[in-house]
Amino acid sequence: MKTRRALSESAVAWLFVAPALLAIGLVVAFPLVYSLWLSFTDVNLLRATGPAVELGALRVPLFRWIGARNYTQVLADPLYWDSLWRTLYFVGAFVAEATVVGFAMALVLNERFPGRPLLRSLLLVPWSLSRIVVGLLWVGILDFEFGALNGLLLRAGLVDSAIAFFKEGWSALNVLVSVYMWNQAPFATLLFLAGMQSISDDLYAAAEVDGAGYWRRLWYVTLPALRPIVFLVLVLATVNGFLMLDLIYVLTMGGPGYDTTTISWHGFKTSFTFFKFGPGTAILYTLTALCLLMTVVYHRLVLARFEPEG
């Protein structure tokens, strides 16, 4: 056996990961820190002078440090808190719907029936669409004038006049939840299915010998074995719920009024409609803090359960 130990394992490993970590440092860590800095300054996009970091031809403006004033201003705005409570409702409802529907679809797809592979393929259709297209196609179904659902309901005589799904705030918010669920639940189904297939047949056989029917097997065998997957789905859905922006853009633009304005939409509008980068990045940073919290939860609760040694 040759022994050419020019480099220690650690050094080789760092050579392998260096390009990726360097790239991530440039395109994630640097913008992240710069955005954090912006949230403590009075950003004025029209001002060309002022403090800046200069690297040759590159001139990155630093703007004037104003301490936590952006944060106090943002947190003093009732709209921020309204958006936060609305976001919490949105996330809660979305996580519940995506988990329940995702699990139900997994139960169906775990059965044996002709056409099962086809149905499993179809599962990926909603998930592979751009959210712009997802919003667009649900407009075709829910629209007041030409929506297919309204057409069907009217024709069946179930309603006297078409339903305006997006006219009233509460209804619009819940439509957003369900449309996002339509797009995202299939991924939860994939995770649940993977978990279901790793459950030993012996457990089901033993349960059956003990006289357990379908629902008892589900409750005493399937669900306990899937507990780590349930955690995983809950955490991923929570993060996705907090971050959702594009569907709001196509479906409601945060309205009517502010009735579908979530924290991420509020931060997006403040930053890029009104171009107030200072308060905007402050809002978005509160969202980032929530996501950091979810990362810790994911790390502790989910990954630790799959790999006991950590």
Place this chain on the structure above:
Amino acid sequence: MAARGGYRGGGYRRRPVGSRVVLYATITAVALWLVAPFAWLFVTSISYQKNLLARPFHLLPPEVTLDNYRMILGLVRFHAEGQAARMLASMWNSLMVGLVVTAVNLVVGTTAGYAYARFRFAGKTLSLFALLFTRMLPTIVLVPAFFLVFRALGLQNTLTGLVIAYCSFTLPFTVWIMKAYFETIPGDLDKSALVDGCNRFQAYWRVVLPVSGPGLVAGGAFTFMLCWNEFVVAQILNTRPGTTTLPPVIAGMNGQINIDYSVIAASGFLGALPAVILVLVFQKYMVQGLTAGSVKG
């Protein structure tokens, strides 16, 4: 790594008639829920707007037309051809950005994923946690920084800028998926390559990578799909006509009152098709790669 067969959870023996009826009713409901909305997008895209507005409502369009597609492809003149003319150019932009980002991800992300799967090294746990965090990060928080830096660099309204920005949310995913994939390849393969006189890099490049096709397909297809579907970053950074990707163009048409829904539906269907086909073709690999990448730490 074929998916394990076998059907569990009950009901794999003869079912009583009643439960069979319930099962098939449920299957039909699930199939309709998954496909009917997308199928309806197609139906609207080959209909005339006047027939969509007509009441009583018809599930099957009384007239079928390709006019909507002719309009968005610039084959016929109509009042909003300015917006529609951006369709093909933006599809080309989407394709370029998606391909370049995918290539960068596969080269850089795969190498890192391999190291995370195989080596023990100082800083591994910490950098993995940092990667996990970047995966959960709201990309929108980075965009003000990209906006200002790209303005300084002259990268606004360029595809290069989009490629850079897109790496921020794709690279952490790719590293993660590839790490999970390499963990499924037996470590003995690398060990015997080392015994045969390969160095670490040769063992990776000449021995492990050639048998990693399924993992590369999973990571590559997923990256491309994310880029093809991305909306918010492109909408903010590339505002000059002709420089942006497909989703902002479709959303822009959707915001125009003077464009019929049937025309927008055609652009949505055409724009969705490449990603749907990609996912359906590579579904086996993508499903394995993604579930492993989410479940494993």
